[in-house]
Amino acid sequence: MKIPLWLAQELLCAGHVLHESMLASDAVEYARLSDLNTTGLSQEALCAATQDVLSPGFLDSLPDKLTAHLAVRFAGFGETETAARLALRAQSISPAVRRIIKRHRDQYTASSPEVRLRVCGSSNTHALAVALVDAFASNGFRAAISEAEYGAFMRELIQPMPGMDALVVLLDHDYFMPQDWRKDAGSLHSDVKDRIESLAEALQAYCGEGVNPLIVTTLPTVATPSAGYADRVHRAGAARTCAFVNQVLVELTERTPLLCLIDSDQAMVEVAPAARCDNRLWFYGRIAYSDAATRKQATVIARYWHTRARGPAKVLALDFDNTLWGGVFGDDGIAKLQCGDEFPGSAFKAFQRECLRLKAQGMLLVGLSKNNEDALSVFDTHPGMLLNRDDFVATAVNWEPKPDNIKKIASELRLGLDSFLFLDDSPHERTAMRRMCPDVTVPELPADPAQRPFWLRSLPHTWAIRVTEEDANRTAFYAAEIKARELRDCAASYDDYLAGLQQKLTVAPLTAHTLPRVAQLHLRTNQFNLTTERFGEAELSQFLDQKDRMAFAGTVMDRFGDHGLVIAATVECDGPCAVIRSFIMSCRVIGREVERAFLGALLDILRSRGIRQVTGLFKPTAKNGISSQFYSQVGFVHDGTAAGIERWRFSITDGYRSPGSSVIQTSRSELC
Numbered sequence: 001m002k003i004p005l006w007l008a009q010e011l012l013c014a015g016h017v018l019h020e021s022m023l024a025s026d027a028v029e030y031a032r033l034s035d036l037n038t039t040g041l042s043q044e045a046l047c048a049a050t051q052d053v054l055s056p057g058f059l060d061s062l063p064d065k066l067t068a069h070l071a072v073r074f075a076g077f078g079e080t081e082t083a084a085r086l087a088l089r090a091q092s093i094s095p096a097v098r099r100i101i102k103r104h105r106d107q108y109t110a111s112s113p114e115v116r117l118r119v120c121g122s123s124n125t126h127a128l129a130v131a132l133v134d135a136f137a138s139n140g141f142r143a144a145i146s147e148a149e150y151g152a153f154m155r156e157l158i159q160p161m162p163g164m165d166a167l168v169v170l171l172d173h174d175y176f177m178p179q180d181w182r183k184d185a186g187s188l189h190s191d192v193k194d195r196i197e198s199l200a201e202a203l204q205a206y207c208g209e210g211v212n213p214l215i216v217t218t219l220p221t222v223a224t225p226s227a228g229y230a231d232r233v234h235r236a237g238a239a240r241t242c243a244f245v246n247q248v249l250v251e252l253t254e255r256t257p258l259l260c261l262i263d264s265d266q267a268m269v270e271v272a273p274a275a276r277c278d279n280r281l282w283f284y285g286r287i288a289y290s291d292a293a294t295r296k297q298a299t300v301i302a303r304y305w306h307t308r309a310r311g312p313a314k315v316l317a318l319d320f321d322n323t324l325w326g327g328v329f330g331d332d333g334i335a336k337l338q339c340g341d342e343f344p345g346s347a348f349k350a351f352q353r354e355c356l357r358l359k360a361q362g363m364l365l366v367g368l369s370k371n372n373e374d375a376l377s378v379f380d381t382h383p384g385m386l387l388n389r390d391d392f393v394a395t396a397v398n399w400e401p402k403p404d405n406i407k408k409i410a411s412e413l414r415l416g417l418d419s420f421l422f423l424d425d426s427p428h429e430r431t432a433m434r435r436m437c438p439d440v441t442v443p444e445l446p447a448d449p450a451q452r453p454f455w456l457r458s459l460p461h462t463w464a465i466r467v468t469e470e471d472a473n474r475t476a477f478y479a480a481e482i483k484a485r486e487l488r489d490c491a492a493s494y495d496d497y498l499a500g501l502q503q504k505l506t507v508a509p510l511t512a513h514t515l516p517r518v519a520q521l522h523l524r525t526n527q528f529n530l531t532t533e534r535f536g537e538a539e540l541s542q543f544l545d546q547k548d549r550m551a552f553a554g555t556v557m558d559r560f561g562d563h564g565l566v567i568a569a570t571v572e573c574d575g576p577c578a579v580i581r582s583f584i585m586s587c588r589v590i591g592r593e594v595e596r597a598f599l600g601a602l603l604d605i606l607r608s609r610g611i612r613q614v615t616g617l618f619k620p621t622a623k624n625g626i627s628s629q630f631y632s633q634v635g636f637v638h639d640g641t642a643a644g645i646e647r648w649r650f651s652i653t654d655g656y657r658s659p660g661s662s663v664i665q666t667s668r669s670e671l672c
Contacts, residue, residue: 003027005447012037013069026447028427029058036073050074050082055434057421057443057461059089068092075100084108088138091295101134109142115305116163120148120156121170123288128170131298138299139306150286157202157214166213167206168301172288173219176245177226178236188236189244196248207258211539213308215301218246220264220293223273257515257537260304267300268293303460309534311524313441313461314415316358317406319424320369320378320397324352324387326449329375340384347449352386354456359391361464362471364478366409367395368402368422393478402429403436413478414587416526416623421461465523466537468516470564480561481588487560498593498663501558505594505666507601510543510551510568518553518568521584526623528585528595530616530630531645535570535582548573552605554598556589563589567598576612583616590626593661596634600660601668607652615639616648634659 002024003011009027011018012034020031032052035045053059053070062070071086084104087097115136119129129145136143146164148156153169160167176195178188206214219242225231226238234240253261268276271293281287289297321328325348326338338345339352359365365387369375375397379389389395394412396405402424410417417439424430425445433442446455456462470477484501491497510518515537522535543551554567566586572579580602585595606614616631632638635657636648660666 009066013065056441061444064091068097071100072096080104081108088134105137109137112140112142115141116144116165118146118161118164119168120153122175123172124286125170127294131295135298135302139302154202157206166215169216171217185235192241196245200252207256211542213260214258215260217262218264221273257541267297312464313421314419315364315366317366317368317420317422322425329371334378334382344449345384350453354453358462360472361467362474364393365391367392368405369397370399371397373397393475403433466516468520470517477563483560503558503664505554505556505597505664507552507554507668514553515540517565521568525584527587528627529624530583531619532621533582543570578606578611579615596659597661597664597666600658601666612652614650618646
């Protein structure tokens with residue numbers, strides 16, 4: 001009998017060494033980790049275990065107890081950086097783990113980007129401030145926390161402290177719940193309404209004046225009702241009050257780009273409602289949430305910041321057999337594959353539905369299967385399939401190693417491997433991907449198909465900050481780009497290829513409608529991103545309808561379809577001089593002279609507004625080498641380098657030569 005996953009984890013924590021032959025198929029990846037329970041481990045084996053445990057996705061799948069055990073073991077081997085990373089992930093307050101964090105956290109985060117946070121709330125926020133330091137460290141940031149005075153959150157909103165990257169507001173039930181039960185229900189509800197409206201006005205005041213994100217937590221589900229069975233309908237009921245307050249916050253967030261709402265119920269989903277608060281802590285120190293609940297909130301806030309800074313996964317790479325359907329195509333044939341309305345096929349169908357949801361929210365689907373190419377016919381002929389062949393932007397159905405295939409597809413899509421999320425039921429394929437492509441995120445796919453749909457929905461790597469209208473069409477955009485490349489392969493010359501595309505570029509000022517997509521471009525683009533400025537909607541809103549700060553966006557169409565909004569720039573003006581703060585373009589249209597045409601239109605617009613001197617900035621990174629020569633190629637002159645940022649100068653004089661493209665029809669919006 002093979003040892004199941006849960007037992008393997010318990011045996012590892014108890015210090016046992018496990019051999020692969022002893023383990024069930026979903027637990028074989030733990031065999032190498034058990035080497036850490038031995039003494040005299042070789043450096044080679046230690047390096048292999050380190051690579052396994054730190055693989056993107058695998059670390060997230062480890063239970064806290066096992067993560068804490070591994071942290072202690074790595075610390076014993078002198079691997080302090082790995083030990084600190086694991087300890088920060090453990091969500092544990094065991095003395096051994098706390099000692100590792102205390103000794104090694106600051107060293108681990110010494111070279112990490114600093115994030116300056118101001119924390120305030122309607123209760124004691126010290127526990128959250130402490131938890132945020134660890135949570136941000138776990139996500140690759142060094143958090144510098146400043147705490148406001150107790151209960152002074154309204155003042156913090158109206159008079160924010162300068163120099164902060166974000167303000168975090170922790171809300172709690174007590175601040176909003178009815179207090180004077182001598183009043184009737186209508187009066188009690190009016191008191192709640194007045195309080196939330198005052199808060200909403202303060203939140204709007206902050207967002208109207210500031211440029212940094214405002215992170216606010218919602219009220220979690222109450223553990224005890226205040227109106228018994230009628231709590232959800234009674235005007236002064238605790239459940240109804242929570243729902244009312246949260247709805248006001250939701251509606252405010254919908255129209256306020258600067259405001260980020262953290263769903264406390266979602267953050268604390270693993271903590272039972274009755275365990276989210278500790279009454280002793282509340283009466284002793286006005287601490288609204290238990291330690292476990294506080295750490296969960298801090299984790300979600302830190303993950304939000306990580307996604308905001310670096311973006312979610314862009315591509316979902318999927319295995320076929322026993323992942324998208326039950327059974328093996330080559331052995332069972334189409335008729336016996338399980339996918340439909342009856343179990344177990346219903347679980348696979350639900351999983352496909354989640355894949356379609358992610359596609360509608362902007363993720364690209366890629367098929368990776370060790371099969372003959374006719375396996376694709378399953379999507380055309382099996383009656384239970386939700387996915388179609390056209391839902392995949394690319395497929396690699398062959399007998400080549402999947403790491404090789406994913407590298408080829410990444411190159412074709414012009415995306416980095418760190419944009420990929422790989423799902424496969426085979427632990428051997430997952431291990432191979434982690435070893436050969438360490439940048440690819442490879443989570444532990446649950447062995448039980450019934451668990452997979454809900455597991456995929458809860459996977460933070462897939463969570464977007466905001467979903468735009470263009471996200472649903474992303475696969476079609478890439479399909480049009482693939483057709484364009486086929487034209488390039490057949491063209492007699494590169495110029496003939498560009499002319500044959502019949503491209504049309506439309507340039508327009510940034511508007512409230514295009515703001516989310518331009519923010520998304522800033523967040524997701526790495527290759528053609530000249531300064532890597534990660535402007536969010538809040539920062540970009542400062543470029544709306546301003547004379548000295550402008551932003552422009554470009555949409556592209558060609559003979560194969562509409563590519564949508566694919567290029568943007570922000571500009572700051574000072575008299576006759578202007579600086580291009582950010583210049584970004586989607587990798588889908590790289591190599592088509594779109595950037596030249598857009599820059600030409602941008603310079604014409606600036607000249608019409610009295611600008612005569614333009615400075616372009618370039619900040620080299622590990623991923624934007626493809627754009628390193630752009631300014632020199634379009635006639636800008638190098639004007640020095642400071643703090644790692646190159647400055648390039650261009651004079652817009654009478655009769656100047658525009659760097660625009662002759663093979664792209666460019667038009668400007670009437671608003672320009």
